Amino acid sequence: MMQYLIMCRSMTYAQRSAAMLERAGISARVVKAPQGLSSSGCGYGVSLYRRFDEARNLLKKNGLLNGKIFYRDDDEEFREIN
Amino acid sequence: MIYLDNAATTLIKPLTVSRAVLHAMQTMASPGRGAHEPAMKAAETVFLCRREAAELFNVPEPEQIVFTMNATHGLNIAINSLVQPGTKVLVSGYEHNSVTRPLTEKGAEIRVASSPLFDSRGILAAFEKELPWAELVVCTHVSNVFGFILPIYEIAELCHKRGVPLIVDASQAAGVLDVDYSRLGAEFIAMPGHKGLFGPQGTGILICAGECKPLLSGGSGTDSIIQHMPEYLPDRLEAGTHNVCGIAGLLEGIRFLRQKGLKEIFSHETALLMRMFEQLDQVKGLELFTEACRAQSGVLSLRSDRINCEDLASALSDRGVCVRTGLHCAPYAHRSAGTLDSGTVRFSFSPFNTEEEVDACCQFIKDLL
Numbered sequence: 001m002m003q004y005l006i007m008c009r010s011m012t013y014a015q016r017s018a019a020m021l022e023r024a025g026i027s028a029r030v031v032k033a034p035q036g037l038s039s040s041g042c043g044y045g046v047s048l049y050r051r052f053d054e055a056r057n058l059l060k061k062n063g064l065l066n067g068k069i070f071y072r073d074d075d076e077e078f079r080e081i082n
Numbered sequence: 083m084i085y086l087d088n089a090a091t092t093l094i095k096p097l098t099v100s101r102a103v104l105h106a107m108q109t110m111a112s113p114g115r116g117a118h119e120p121a122m123k124a125a126e127t128v129f130l131c132r133r134e135a136a137e138l139f140n141v142p143e144p145e146q147i148v149f150t151m152n153a154t155h156g157l158n159i160a161i162n163s164l165v166q167p168g169t170k171v172l173v174s175g176y177e178h179n180s181v182t183r184p185l186t187e188k189g190a191e192i193r194v195a196s197s198p199l200f201d202s203r204g205i206l207a208a209f210e211k212e213l214p215w216a217e218l219v220v221c222t223h224v225s226n227v228f229g230f231i232l233p234i235y236e237i238a239e240l241c242h243k244r245g246v247p248l249i250v251d252a253s254q255a256a257g258v259l260d261v262d263y264s265r266l267g268a269e270f271i272a273m274p275g276h277k278g279l280f281g282p283q284g285t286g287i288l289i290c291a292g293e294c295k296p297l298l299s300g301g302s303g304t305d306s307i308i309q310h311m312p313e314y315l316p317d318r319l320e321a322g323t324h325n326v327c328g329i330a331g332l333l334e335g336i337r338f339l340r341q342k343g344l345k346e347i348f349s350h351e352t353a354l355l356m357r358m359f360e361q362l363d364q365v366k367g368l369e370l371f372t373e374a375c376r377a378q379s380g381v382l383s384l385r386s387d388r389i390n391c392e393d394l395a396s397a398l399s400d401r402g403v404c405v406r407t408g409l410h411c412a413p414y415a416h417r418s419a420g421t422l423d424s425g426t427v428r429f430s431f432s433p434f435n436t437e438e439e440v441d442a443c444c445q446f447i448k449d450l451l
Contacts, residue, residue, distance in 0.1 A: 040307050
């Protein structure tokens with residue numbers, strides 16, 4: 001199943017993002033991002049499997065989309081969405 | 083015991099506070115320092131507290147809520163962010179040392195907007211007169227010695243008209259009065275968690291508009307390769323491990339007071355103050371610092387010409403009554419009220435105090451005099 005990882009500025013932003021998605025009925029959880037996905041070291045993001053486009057639009061609309069976005073299928077490596 | 087030192091620390095807390103502290107000690111680790119369950123549980127609690135506080139103080143974004151050790155810590159961050167040597171800072175005549183000492187340490191040029199006690203119009207006129215000189219205003223919302231409620235929203239408006247940034251010390255107001263960040267438009271609002279918000283000692287909140295300088299540098303759990311503090315809040319000002327247990331208690335404290343309602347808390351405390359005033363007003367040799375006006379919270383200072391303040395407080399302590407005496411770390415306030423030579427005995431109320439406690443305390447005072 002396709003996993004999406006929306007990188008966030010900080011833990012607090014990830015929590016805000018997850019809470020916002022949850023309120024919209026989109027299942028998402030805060031995760032620590034794998035090393036290498038963040039150029040500046042440790043980072044957090046929200047992970048989700050469904051309704052990605054909707055989630056991205058919602059976060060963008062609310063000024064919470066300020067990091068890179070990655071996806072992977074099953075056990076593949078994460079790839080950045082441009 | 084009759085605990086009437088709530089302006090220092092509210093000792094009697096809702097039971098949910100101590101339960102939450104213990105639960106956090108037993109189940110929570112460091113927020114933002116891992117992805118395991120105890121770390122994520124801690125992170126969730128910290129976030130919930132940010133959100134609850136943001137709602138209480140009408141702050142647009144939860145990341146503007148920065149956790150500190152106490153109000154002094156928050157005020158030091160605020161002053162460190164905005165003051166350089168020689169900065170012209172206007173303060174009220176009711177500031178605590180947690181404002182005036184850091185200003186002095188930073189080499190600020192301090193001027194006082196002087197006014198008599200409980201004179202709201204006078205203090206506004208003083209600010210209006212001195213504001214053209216000022217580059218920054220630091221002002222308390224409520225005097226910790228006398229409970230004098232300063233017209234902080236009007237002072238904030240004057241600052242906005244002049245384009246002068248404002249730091250508010252909400253130590254005695256938070257949890258009792260409406261402290262509305264969006265209405266105040268202050269650069270910073272600092273407050274302790276352990277007074278009106280019913281959190282444990284070692285907790286505090288600093289509300290930040292944006293621009294700020296860290297007082298401490300260290301681990302933030304994010305951007306670890308970069309060798310300076312992150313640019314964004316709250317990480318920029320929260321170096322090192324959070325006081326998760328304290329924040330868990332603070333969350334329950336805020337929930338309690340939001341459920342009870344600020345108006346009810348204020349009414350209860352001021353009713354107790356009036357009850358005390360009515361019983362002691364006619365006692366010979368006793369000077370009570372109060373006014374039959376709305377500009378006073380649940381804090382009553384007094385002094386006697388028959389017994390010095392320390393002896394009176396000590397005698398009350400022997401009878402199980404806990405009060406604060408001396409200068410209350412606020413020499414500016416005592417200078418303004420003309421009590422610098424004697425200090426005062428301060429009685430400060432909480433929602434957990436009762437009329438019976440006030441009556442017993444008044445009787446002790448009458449017996450002692």
